[in-house]
Amino acid sequence: MTLGRFLVRRLLLVVPLLVFIAFLNFMLVRISGQDPTALIAGPTATGGELAMVRAELGLDRPLHEQFLVYIGNILTWNLGQSWVNKRSVLNDIWLRLPITLELLFWGVGLGALIGIPVGLRAARHHDGRFDQLARFLSLLGFSTPTYWLGLVMILVFFYFLNWAPPAMGRISLLMTAPPVVTGSYLLDGLIAQKWDVVQSAFAQLVLPVTAMAIVAAAPIIKQARAIALDVQGSEFVRSAQAAGLSGAVIRRMVAKNSATPVITFVGTELTALIGTASVIEYIFSWGGLGQWGLQAIIQADFMVVQGYVLTLALFSVLVFLVIDVAVFLLEPRAEMHA
Amino acid sequence: MSLLVVEDLHTHFVSRDLDNRVRTAKALNSVSFALAEGEVLGLVGETGAGKSLTAFSIMGLLRPPARIVQGSVRFAGQELVGLAPEQLNAVRGARIAMVGQNPRGALDPLTRVGEQIVRVILAHQAVSREAARAAALEAMARVGIPDPARRFRSWPHELSGGMAQRVLIAMALVNRPTLLIADEPTTGLDVTVQAQILDLLRTLVREMNMAALVITHDLGVVAHYCSRMAVMFAGRIIEMGPVEAVFGTPRHPYTQALIAATPENLTLDGASPLGGRPPDLFALPPGCHYVDRCPIATEACNALPPWRSVAADHGALCHRVES
Ligand SMILES: Nc1ncnc2c1ncn2[C@@H]1O[C@H](COP(=O)(O)OP(=O)(O)OP(=O)(O)O)[C@@H](O)[C@H]1O
Ligand code: SF4
Ligand SMILES: [Mg+2]
Numbered sequence: 001m002t003l004g005r006f007l008v009r010r011l012l013l014v015v016p017l018l019v020f021i022a023f024l025n026f027m028l029v030r031i032s033g034q035d036p037t038a039l040i041a042g043p044t045a046t047g048g049e050l051a052m053v054r055a056e057l058g059l060d061r062p063l064h065e066q067f068l069v070y071i072g073n074i075l076t077w078n079l080g081q082s083w084v085n086k087r088s089v090l091n092d093i094w095l096r097l098p099i100t101l102e103l104l105f106w107g108v109g110l111g112a113l114i115g116i117p118v119g120l121r122a123a124r125h126h127d128g129r130f131d132q133l134a135r136f137l138s139l140l141g142f143s144t145p146t147y148w149l150g151l152v153m154i155l156v157f158f159y160f161l162n163w164a165p166p167a168m169g170r171i172s173l174l175m176t177a178p179p180v181v182t183g184s185y186l187l188d189g190l191i192a193q194k195w196d197v198v199q200s201a202f203a204q205l206v207l208p209v210t211a212m213a214i215v216a217a218a219p220i221i222k223q224a225r226a227i228a229l230d231v232q233g234s235e236f237v238r239s240a241q242a243a244g245l246s247g248a249v250i251r252r253m254v255a256k257n258s259a260t261p262v263i264t265f266v267g268t269e270l271t272a273l274i275g276t277a278s279v280i281e282y283i284f285s286w287g288g289l290g291q292w293g294l295q296a297i298i299q300a301d302f303m304v305v306q307g308y309v310l311t312l313a314l315f316s317v318l319v320f321l322v323i324d325v326a327v328f329l330l331e332p333r334a335e336m337h338a
Numbered sequence: 339m340s341l342l343v344v345e346d347l348h349t350h351f352v353s354r355d356l357d358n359r360v361r362t363a364k365a366l367n368s369v370s371f372a373l374a375e376g377e378v379l380g381l382v383g384e385t386g387a388g389k390s391l392t393a394f395s396i397m398g399l400l401r402p403p404a405r406i407v408q409g410s411v412r413f414a415g416q417e418l419v420g421l422a423p424e425q426l427n428a429v430r431g432a433r434i435a436m437v438g439q440n441p442r443g444a445l446d447p448l449t450r451v452g453e454q455i456v457r458v459i460l461a462h463q464a465v466s467r468e469a470a471r472a473a474a475l476e477a478m479a480r481v482g483i484p485d486p487a488r489r490f491r492s493w494p495h496e497l498s499g500g501m502a503q504r505v506l507i508a509m510a511l512v513n514r515p516t517l518l519i520a521d522e523p524t525t526g527l528d529v530t531v532q533a534q535i536l537d538l539l540r541t542l543v544r545e546m547n548m549a550a551l552v553i554t555h556d557l558g559v560v561a562h563y564c565s566r567m568a569v570m571f572a573g574r575i576i577e578m579g580p581v582e583a584v585f586g587t588p589r590h591p592y593t594q595a596l597i598a599a600t601p602e603n604l605t606l607d608g609a610s611p612l613g614g615r616p617p618d619l620f621a622l623p624p625g626c627h628y629v630d631r632c633p634i635a636t637e638a639c640n641a642l643p644p645w646r647s648v649a650a651d652h653g654a655l656c657h658r659v660e661s
Contacts, residue, residue, distance in 0.1 A: 127402070233401075235443035242397055242438075243458045243509060244431030247423060256448050332493040333447065 006328050014317055019071070021313040026070050028309075029302045030063065040083050057083070074310070080303040082296070089307035092292060097311060098183025099170065099288035104270060104277045106205060107212020112266045115217040119224025119262075120255060123232060134221055141218025146276050150211050150283035157207060165203050167284040172200040208284045215276050216269055223265045224258065231257045260327050267323035271316040339415075341549050342373040342396070342517055347409035349388075349395045349573075351619075363619040365391050365404070367573045367627075375516065378543060378550045380560035380581070382596075383570030386616050389553045390439075392570070393519045396551075397436060398426045413517070432462040435510035437539075439522035441502035445494035451505045452478070452490030455512055462513045477508040481538060500531035504538070511542060518543060521553045536563065557597070561585060566651070569593050572617050572627035579652030589646075589654040591632050626657070634658055 038045070041053045054060045058069060073080065079089035122134035157164040171177060171185050178188040178197050186205060189197035231237065231254050240250050278290020293308035295301075349366035366388050373379050381389050394400050396411050398418060411418040413429060421429075430436075438444050446454055455474035459465065465473070471490075478486035481504045494502060503523060510518060520539060524532035540563060543550050552564055560567050560581060568578040569590065577590040588594045614631040623629050625640040632639065638657045646661045647653040 235438070235440055236446045238394075238399055238401075239436070239438060239444035239506070240446065241399055241423075242430055242436040243461065244427040244429070245457060245461050246427060249457065249461070253446055253449075257446070331448070333495045 003325070003328065007325065010321060010324055014321065017317065018313070022071060022074060022310065023067065025306055025309045025313070026067050029305055030066075070306075079307045079310075082301050082304050084296075084299050084301045084304075089303050092304070093289070093307055093311050094183070096287065096289040096292050099286050100274070100277050100281060100290060102170075102184045102186070102205075103208055103212055103281055103286065103288065104273065106209040107277070107280075108216045108266065108270050108273060110209060110213035111216025111220055111269075114213065115220030116224045116262060116266075118217075119221045119226075120228045120258065122221070122225045123228035123254075124251065126229060126232075131225075134225065138218045138221040138225075141214050141221075144214070146211065146215055146279045147283060149214060150208070150280050153207050153211055154283070164207050165200070167207065169285055169287070170201060170204050171197065172204070175200050204284075208280045208286070211280050212273070212277060216273055220262075220266060220269065224262050227258045227261045227265075228254055260330050263326050263330070264323050267319050267326075270319050271312075274312060274315075339375075340372040341375045341377075341414060342551075343410075343412045344372070344392075344396065345370050345410045345412070347392070347395055347411065348407045349391055349400065349404060350407050351403045352405065352407075353403040361620055364622055365573050365619055366395060367622070369409070369570075369573070369575055371568055371575060371578060373517070373549050373551060376547050376549055377566065378552060378564045380564035380567040381551060381553045381570060382555070382557060382560055382567060384616060385555075387570040388573040389570055390521050391573075393436065393521050393551065393553060396519065397430055397434065398423070427461070431458055431510075431515075432513045433515050434517045434519065435513070435515040436519045436521065437503070437506050437510050437523045439525040441499055441506050441526075442494060442497070444506055445497075445502055447494050449494075450490065451492050451494060451497065451502075452486075455505070455509050458509050459512055473512060474508070477512045478505070481505075481508045481511075481542070482534075483508070498531075499527050500535060503527065503531075503535050507535075507538065507542070511546065514546065516548060518548050518550045519553070520550060522555065524559075525555075557585075569596070572622065573619065574627060574655060576628065576656070577654040579649065583649065583652045587648075589648055589652070589659045590628075590656050591634055591658075592628050593654070626655075 037050050037053045037057070037059065040057075041049050045053070051060070058066055061069075077090060079093070081088050082092070118134050118137075122131040125131050154164075154167045158166055165172065175197055177185060178192040178194050181188050181191050185201035186198060189195075189201055234257075237250060237254065240253060245253075274290065277288070278294065280286075281288040282291050282294075289308065289311065293305065293312075296304035296308060347366055347369040348364070351363040351365055353361055353363075355361050369388070369392055371379070381392065383389055391400075391404070394404075395406055396413075396418070398421065400406065406419055409419065413434060416429070418426065418429065445451060449457070452471070452474055455477060456467065456470045459470040459473055460467070463470070475486045475490060478489060483489050483501065483504050489497075489501075489505075497505065507523075518539075523539060524535050527535060536559065539550075542548075552559065554560060564581055566579065567581050567584050568575045569584070569592065570576065571592050577584060577588065577593045584593060585597060588597050617623065617627055617630065623640070624642070625638075626632070626635070626643045629635050629639045636657070641657075643655050643657045645653050645655050646659040648659065648661065653659075
């Protein structure tokens with residue numbers, strides 16, 4: 001099977017999934033029992049005014065009609081506007097998504113960069129010093145609350161040591177943002193060749209990304225170690241040893257055979273750690289997607305909540321698609337499972 | 339001179355239980371045998387007797403918690419027990435090769451089969467990649483793989499069990515070893531394929547004048563294939579001798595029961611044909627391991643039985659065998 005055909009099949013599977021997610025998303029918000037009408041119309045609104053607002057929002061129509069309208073709107077990139085502040089939901093997503101993704105990708109990327117080699121090495125020295133240390137660190141990472149980690153880092157590296165800039169956004173307050181290309185100040189600064197922006201954006205990134213990486217690395221170490229141990233225990237490794245292959249060749253073989261499950265796991269981490277990213281983003285005042293979504297939930301801002309959930313769902317679907325493609329390219333056996 | 343001398347080999351699994359007490363499973367207990375150049379020795383015994391573990395101990399392939407606690411393995415005069423992996427690698431795959439019981443599991447799933455053979459050649463011979471490739475193709479042809487050039491590029495999952503075993507045999511022989519250890523090389527293959535693989539192995543062992551240690555459940559294989567045989571029970575070799583002598587006049591009660599119980603197809607089929615349970619390796623009897631199942635056991639059997647020779651090269655580990 002070619003990659004093209006594989007992709008088409010996967011994408012076809014994704015469509016019903018997305019419709020289903022949209023449906024759940026729609027229903028969950030409707031049946032949550034929260035009514036935004038009063039919120040929008042204000043505390044002094046009369047019954048007539050309330051009815052007008054309901055009609056304006058389409059809330060007086062039957063549910064299935066509302067759903068069709070909702071799907072139609074999604075397909076035309078119309079995610080509506082916030083009922084609280086009238087801002088376009090789609091615009092806010094474009095504004096805030098890169099912020100969360102930046103934290104997520106650098107953080108999980110760094111976590112993987114540390115976690116995978118540590119996990120593989122720990123497996124190689126099973127029960128040795130290094131393994132014990134790795135297991136301890138992983139456990140430590142697991143048991144550290146994210147918000148506490150973030151606050152302690154700010155306290156130590158900004159307040160006491162003054163090595164890091166204040167945790168106030170993604171760039172120094174004195175600086176103008178570079179023209180938006182990717183939405184990441186670091187990358188946009190590089191593209192615009194504004195070195196002071198790059199430097200400031202980088203300085204702002206260090207603490208939150210490190211916090212994110214620590215949280216991400218703990219499960220990656222654990223999982224990479226378990227996967228590599230499993231591969232090491234397989235018969236083909238023993239038969240490679242029986243054939244006198246060198247330690248380096250066998251190490252490469254173990255790494256290669258661990259790659260697929262490890263990549264899959266890191267991908268799932270990417271989607272699983274969005275919540276963590278929201279916490280960190282909040283502590284460092286980044287104003288990303290998580291902060292925005294949580295606020296909307298508290299305010300019963302349906303349109304924003306729907307946009308938020310849909311974005312997360314789409315992101316997960318995309319991540320899993322990329323994982324599938326990676327596995328397809330890495331695994332000669334993939335065509336059998338496809 | 340003997341090519342391989344295994345002497346007083348003890349391999350134990352040392353682990354700790356939940357209360358952190360040391361538990362020892364004595365899986366191999368004083369295993370000794372020797373193999374001359376070009377000789378084919380059969381090693382039989384019911385499942386769990388320690389046959390594979392003997393092979394792994396010789397090849398330095400034990401994994402924790404298994405380890406050799408005592409004994410020696412000398413190959414061509416060189417002591418292998420305690421060698422560092424790098425030193426062992428000069429022997430494994432080059433002078434001693436092994437073919438296992440699960441051919442499809444023994445191939446690296448992410449490497450094309452031809453490349454795997456090339457890898458084994460390059461690990462032991464200072465030749466160019468092209469030369470290694472040519473040698474791999476030649477070896478594949480020699481073990482009867484049709485269209486080697488095409489098969490060279492196959493992935494392991496594309497091969498049948500029999501074809502995978504041929505690839506592993508090619509891999510084992512490509513560096514011209516002087517000793518081949520075949521650990522149930524036909525388990526899990528179709529009956530017709532079993533016969534083909536056995537014939538192939540026999541032919542190659544003869545042509546290349548290799549010594550071979552053939553581990554099997556199948557007494558028929560031993561009868562047709564080996565000159566000498568050793569019978570294992572609960573981590574001990576309890577009888578050893580020329581195949582005709584052991585089949586003709588088995589001395590140890592276990593061997594006698596074994597041969598009496600499997601007259602037709604001569605196979606042990608994994609389990610004990612005698613219905614008894616193998617003894618617990620964590621709590622072996624102090625004397626003869628067979629004492630619980632032996633019909634002629636006496637008080638004396640609670641002490642370690644001596645090795646009684648009944649002929650120059652035939653003996654058994656039993657109190658009641660007369661020298
Ligand atoms: N981790 C372990 N701890 C304790 N005992 C173990 C452990 N692993 C294996 N054993 C025991 O070691 C013994 C030796 O097994 P081995 O694989 O050598 O048997 P075998 O004769 O090759 O059997 P088979 O015919 O089934 O291949 C078995 O009885 C097994 O129960
Ligand atoms: S030593 Fe005793 S128990 Fe063991 S086989 Fe001989 S007679 Fe039986
Ligand atoms: Mg075995």
